[in-house]
Amino acid sequence: MELGFSMYPEQYPLQTSFEYINMLADYGAKRLFLSLLQIDTDSSDCFQIYKDIVQYANSKGIRVVADISPRFIEAHRWRLNLMEMAHEFGLSGIRLDESLDISEITKLTHNKYGIKIELNASTEDKLLKELLSEGANKENLMGCHNFYPHRYTGLSREHFLKMSQIYHEHQIETSVFISSNTASEGPWPVSEGLPTLEELRDLPIELQVDILKCTGLFDNVIVSNQWIQETELKSLVDRLADENIIFKYHPYEPSDIETAILESQHRYRGDISDYVIRSTESRLAFVDADISPRNENAIEHTARGVLTIDNNHYLRYKGELQIVLKPYPKSPKVNIVGKIDDNYLILLDYIKPWQLFKLFLCS
Secondary structure, eight states: OEEEEEOOOTTSOHHHHHHHHHHHHHTTOOEEEEEOTTOOTTOHHHHHHHHHHHHHHHHTTOEEEEEEOHHHHHHTTOSTTHHHHHHHHTOSEEEESSOOOHHHHHHHTTOTTOOEEEEESSSOSHHHHHHHHTTOOGGGEEEEOOOOOSTTOSBOHHHHHHHHHHHHHTTOEEEEEEOOSSOOBOSSSOOSOOOSBGGGTTSOHHHHHHHHHHHTOOSEEEEOSBOOOHHHHHHHHHHHHOOSEEEEEEEOOOOHHHHHHHTSOEEOOSSOOSSEEEEOHHHHHTTTOOOOOOOOSOOSBOOTTEEEEEOGGGGGGTTOEEEESSOOBOOTTEEEEEEEOGGGGGGGGTOOTTOEEEEEEOO
16 A cells, blocks of 8 residues: 545645655655635635645645535636646545536546546545446546544444455555544544544554555555654554554463464464464474463463464464464463553454564563
8 A cells, every 4th residue: 555645735834845845745744635616716825825835735646636616616717727727736536525426427437637536435436437427537536535523433443445455356556544642633623533434533543554554445545644654654664555554463472492382473374263373483483492381371261462372282283473363262272462452452353364473572
């Protein structure tokens, strides 16, 4: 997934915006989201600010997609030559805040500038289906979810995955918003985070990214609130670049051998169990190790998120690491060595077979 970001720059000096773009560009950002909805016809200064920002972003190799509406199009006299005006403004895509007529959108997708028409991926798929049936140029269609400033109004998991899967199946570039925890500004006064998916709202940004990586449904993740701090940005970019999924965990006094197994590279085995995620490569790496049974953990049943390692009594399974998905009675052949941190239990719902993962101690 590529990195994108959002800006709401009209209250700040232009140089401040340029410096922010520089930082994001240095970390590999390739996309900028802007909203032009709030620009009035008499706001020539504001209009120029946005145009300068778009052109500066373009000079840094960042493509810009802007939210526009029929009201904006009429107010700024873009109606008759919409794509020419968007091209002159420096836009790579336009996101339609309110839908135009189907035939008009279809025609827009065949523009000579290669400007993309971005659809709202958070509501329903009727518009997408109608456009495809009308002969729209699929290469110039994109999907992007909404963000939700108001707590508890973000998308449900079921609807989010359903809508995202539709765009993915049609091989249409799709974007999703994540929320920075070091930034608080969005387009509206309400500041309660700006995620697409409600259950991501208060999570660390690197965990948000790993959840979206697990789905395999998105081409771009866009930081929705502006002025993300560099430390958090670096953490975000590191997660985007790493094919591993990261679980943070609390140890239960593992031995040196068990610690080495915990710190190994892991892969979710492909034959799925209801009860555990299995990582079996450590069985080969530690085939000659002594993994003595340990019964000091007075736990009668395992719990979701518990980390176990099979001990000497499990013979050929010795050294296998498992993450418990569903509680089962504790076995003397299994050593309990830790537990996934509560914040990271959500990843167990998303991780898929064959995905690589690593375990890191909670700091």
